[in-house]
Amino acid sequence: MSNPASSTLKVTTPSDREILMTRAFDAPRDLVFEAWTKPEHVRHWWGWRSSTMVHCEAEVRPGGSWRYVTREENGVEVPFTGVYQEVTPPERLVHTEIYDVEPFNSGDPAVTTVTFHEEDGRTTVTVTTIYPTKEVRDMVLGSGMEVGAAESYDRLAERLASLV
Amino acid sequence: MSTDRLSSIFSALADPTRRAIVARLASGEASVGELSQPFQMSKPGISKHLKVLERAGLIAKTREAQWRLCRLEAAPLREVADWMEPYRRFWDESFGRLDERLRQMKEEKEKKDV
Numbered sequence: 001m002s003n004p005a006s007s008t009l010k011v012t013t014p015s016d017r018e019i020l021m022t023r024a025f026d027a028p029r030d031l032v033f034e035a036w037t038k039p040e041h042v043r044h045w046w047g048w049r050s051s052t053m054v055h056c057e058a059e060v061r062p063g064g065s066w067r068y069v070t071r072e073e074n075g076v077e078v079p080f081t082g083v084y085q086e087v088t089p090p091e092r093l094v095h096t097e098i099y100d101v102e103p104f105n106s107g108d109p110a111v112t113t114v115t116f117h118e119e120d121g122r123t124t125v126t127v128t129t130i131y132p133t134k135e136v137r138d139m140v141l142g143s144g145m146e147v148g149a150a151e152s153y154d155r156l157a158e159r160l161a162s163l164v
Numbered sequence: 165m166s167t168d169r170l171s172s173i174f175s176a177l178a179d180p181t182r183r184a185i186v187a188r189l190a191s192g193e194a195s196v197g198e199l200s201q202p203f204q205m206s207k208p209g210i211s212k213h214l215k216v217l218e219r220a221g222l223i224a225k226t227r228e229a230q231w232r233l234c235r236l237e238a239a240p241l242r243e244v245a246d247w248m249e250p251y252r253r254f255w256d257e258s259f260g261r262l263d264e265r266l267r268q269m270k271e272e273k274e275k276k277d278v
Contacts, residue, residue, distance in 0.1 A: 007263070009256045011248060016178045019251075023259050027266040031273070035265050045261035048254060138170070141251050 016134040019141060021127040029118040032125065033090035036114070042068065051078075060087055066095065082109060090116055097129065099140075108132035110140075169221075170247065173240050176220035181205070182213050189223060189236040199234065 010022045025032050035041040037060045043053040051070035054077065058066035067081040079100040086094035096109035112129040131137035177183055185199055200210040214234060217223045221240045226233050 009252060009259055011252045011255070013174060013177065016175060021255060023255075025259075025263060025266055027270060031266060031269055035262060035269060041265055041269070044265045045258055047258060049257055049261070134171075134174075138174070141248050142170075 013137075013141070014128075017131050017137050019129050019131075019137065022124065024122050024124045026122055028121055029116040029123040030090040032123040033116055036116075036125070037089075037093070046070070047078075048072070055079075058084075060084060062087055067100075082112075085111075092116070104136075107136065110136070169240075170244065172220045173222065173244055176216050176222055177244075179213070179216075182217055185210075185213060185217065185234075186222060186236060186241075189234060193226070193233040193235045195233055 007024050007026070010020075012020045014020050027035075035045070037058060039056040039058050042058065043056040046056070046068055047053065047070040050073045053068070054071045055067060055069035058064070058068075060066075062084055064084045064087075065081065066084065067079065069077055069079040071077050081098050081100045082096040084093065084095045086092065093112075093114040095112055097112050098105050098109045110129050110131045112127060114128075115126045117124045117126070131140065177186070181203060184202065188194060188199060188202070196207055196210055196214065199214070200207050203210065214223065214225075218225065222237055223234050224237050226235055
């Protein structure tokens, strides 16, 4: 018997240059694919709870580009951008990914592969990102996506609330 | 934790055999012989992997009578998990919101289908 796909996010590092994430969603994959790629949906979920999406566009076809920019509570804008290399709805996406801030946007981009696997109406999404170097990968992992204290305080408050 | 130490932990874990050894040791101590069994690998081959894991502080060898047993050291794994926590949290939070979005999309679809 197979275990039901887990809604718990798993993050692992299968090699020196990769980050692998797995997460299941309680929806069929055509819906998950749509929510994953279309800006009208992406703007509702990408980023921290405290982020504001200020720019969200995606041309979801091979050679098309995407750009998501959030503004954090401290006023800092966090821009991510890239180009789609492969688009196979509702199964698979391959796209490049750049944190579009100097000096991070001068090197080779990371390449992300996303797969959508449906079983019993649930969809497991696997996201593999390969970074140009181990140093870049480690920076991304250790940075917390450049967002700092504001979110930690929220979390602390939540934790405290759950203890009461 | 210093970056060098993190690097050695990461590179130690960036190998499927070594990850399998760590997973095996998570369920209890084992001898080198026991650890080499699931792999088609000689004892010296396994010993090389164990040395890498030991240098990264991920495992320790204990001596019990004349047997040498390996055991998992949890602290470095914990440190890596802590260090990665903000990244994990960013995605965990985003995916939590994606869950909500998908619920809304399902409801809208059902309404349309009726």
